Amino acid sequence: MRDRAVELLLLAAGLVAVFTTLAIVAILLIESSAFFEHVSIVEFLTGTMWTPLFADARYGILPLVAGTLTTTIVALLVAVPLGTLIAIYLSEFAPSRLRETVKPILELLGAVPTVVYGYFALTMVTPALQWLMPDLPGFNMLSAGLVIGLMIVPYVSSLSEDAMRAVPRYMREGSYAMGATRLQTALHVVVPGAFSGLAAAFILGISRAVGETMVVAIAAGMQPNFTFDPTQPAATITAYIVQVSLGDLPHGSVGYQSIFAAGLVLMIMTLVFNVIGFSLTRRFREAY
């Protein structure tokens, strides 16, 4: 009897998460369908102008998608190599005392509010980049992408390190016994052995970068701009959503409804990455 009650309680807890997800999907679909009564899907998906605030409003999502992808790619170019190197160091080289000290500190970086990272990008990284590239605009995707990359390094390195540590010791010993150095063992045995975990870590990093809002809203300029050039200012999907919800557009207008369509696109992008990550994880899972 009590078992049954506990079971129901746990089921209810699980259903909260499922119900929330379903509710979000439902709201996105309902509000976007209202939006698509005014704007054709073809124009939405192929248009290269996103100007909901102008008198001649245009709703082509591509500039926002381009901005999102560009900042994400810049972020990954920072986070994947850096996160992997940190993970290799912590897992294969660092003495255990050092690892136990450094890892929590690294994970603490993930607890810094993103708005702090945003102003870090705007007031520290951008001026530093302008010193190297004098023509760089004050708002640009490069600076925002670099900082997002730094921001997700702790996630990538922490998960990657877990994956590498899960590679059994006897596998490493086999490599050492062949005469391999620590670096050779790390690169040729541990990394391939941990590949599914590494893929999961990278995908989580991508999801974080795609969904990141504050850094891009503060440092990338909030100007929808169809370009993949990271030195240009641009808006991402999330930056646009936050801009509209700050009150630039009246509630119930087509422009307001557009944020739901944009949110739907964002959700589909994240979903695609997750599916890719899931299939990679399954394909390369090593049964030891």
Add this chain to the structure above:
Amino acid sequence: MMDSSTMARAQLPPQVGERSGEEHSLRNDQPVPAGTPERGESPKISVTVGDTRKVRTLEVKAAVENLSFYYGQHRALKNLTIPIADKQVTALIGPSGCGKSTFLRCFNRMHDLQPDTRYEGSITLHPDNLNLVGEHVDPIEVRMRIGMVFQKPNPFPKSVFENVAYGLRLRGVRNRATLAEEVEKALRGAALWDEVKDRLQDSALALSGGQMQRLCIARALATTPEILLFDEPTSALDPIATAKIEELISTLRDQVTVLIVTHNMQQAARVSDYTAFMYLGELIEFDEAAKIFTNPGKKATEDYITGRYG
């Protein structure tokens, strides 16, 4: 004729039917003279062949002298002195925790991967008199010359081919034809070629347990090690796979010096030429396998092999 040194160093003249078991079994307390033989002069060990008590001399591949090993303050191996005969199978037996695996792992310096470990004494590899546990000897160099097969088959998450080529690549072999040739040779040497020749590019993790273990043997053989260490190589395998591995170890005798740790006394009796019985980090008895298993010199050895403990 023979100086005061241990049998590990002394060259015995071939004598027929005159030797007692006492004479050629090594004891821990025997003094070991200082100094090592000149390069190229390997010490010899005598061996009795079959029932005829015919004695022949064998070269010693590695002379273990007064070897002690410490985990921190704990002395896990106590003053071991054992000659490892060239191109013979030497088995290490003893109850769990007696230090036989610890001893085996001294030969390829696996303990160096753990912090706070220390060797004392020497393992002299002949013919060039390299002290495997010497303080200034690079463990990587040692591992390049000594191969190892582990308790649990541990192929790398790579293809069958790349597993066997791994050691060759580490040693700088780039030529594809050479790699292919050496990989085939090693797989044939490990009696695995016929089973995997059509699936060299498949993942090694798709093989059966016994095949994986033979792959690990091939991986070690590919680099032509001078000594091949086996750490309970069949304890994770079924009887049929075990029989194949044992048969393989017997054939390897001609190419390489084999040192095998085993829990299974029948296995030690089947595959080894020499057997060392260890207990609590000490060497209790070392002798020809035939003698250890039929007429052990020590009560403790007899109790162990007859199953009274262990």
